[in-house]
Amino acid sequence: MGGKLIKSIDLEYGLRLDMFDESKKMIGDRWLVILAAKLEIPIDNVFTNKNMAIDVNEIKGALGEKIVFKLKRERIFIDESEKDVTFNNIFKLFTDNSLSYIIKDGFSEAFVLKRFKEAANKYNETRK
Numbered sequence: 001m002g003g004k005l006i007k008s009i010d011l012e013y014g015l016r017l018d019m020f021d022e023s024k025k026m027i028g029d030r031w032l033v034i035l036a037a038k039l040e041i042p043i044d045n046v047f048t049n050k051n052m053a054i055d056v057n058e059i060k061g062a063l064g065e066k067i068v069f070k071l072k073r074e075r076i077f078i079d080e081s082e083k084d085v086t087f088n089n090i091f092k093l094f095t096d097n098s099l100s101y102i103i104k105d106g107f108s109e110a111f112v113l114k115r116f117k118e119a120a121n122k123y124n125e126t127r128k
Contacts, residue, residue, distance in 0.1 A: 001070070003023070006091070019036070020035070022034040029081075031079075032076050037102070038070050042065060043065060063116060071094075
């Protein structure tokens with residue numbers, strides 16, 4: 001992700017959620033206003049000291065050493081005079097609604113398990 005880093009939040013397992021302003025000028029005085037959130041999740045960090053029947057090496061074999069959670073919120077064709085206000089509104093909506101879900105205890109673990117299940121289903125479909 002590119003853009004300007006707006007805010008970073010430290011989460012469980014030593015993870016960090018980064019939020020970026022990736023807004024781009026489109027045409028004339030019109031903008032594509034973009035808030036992007038990124039959370040890199042090293043697989044080893046998520047499943048340390050867990051008493052779960054999970055083979056971490058199997059997960060890493062399917063997904064790699066880390067996976068990345070990405071989320072974007074966009075508004076298109078915004079007047080240049082309204083760009084900052086629009087971005088601030090998107091940021092507020094994100095922090096009010098989505099942030100509490102991402103920072104809750106267990107999110108990274110659930111996200112990794114979801115991606116692992118998706119990878120396993122895809123693998124099984126290709127074997128049919």
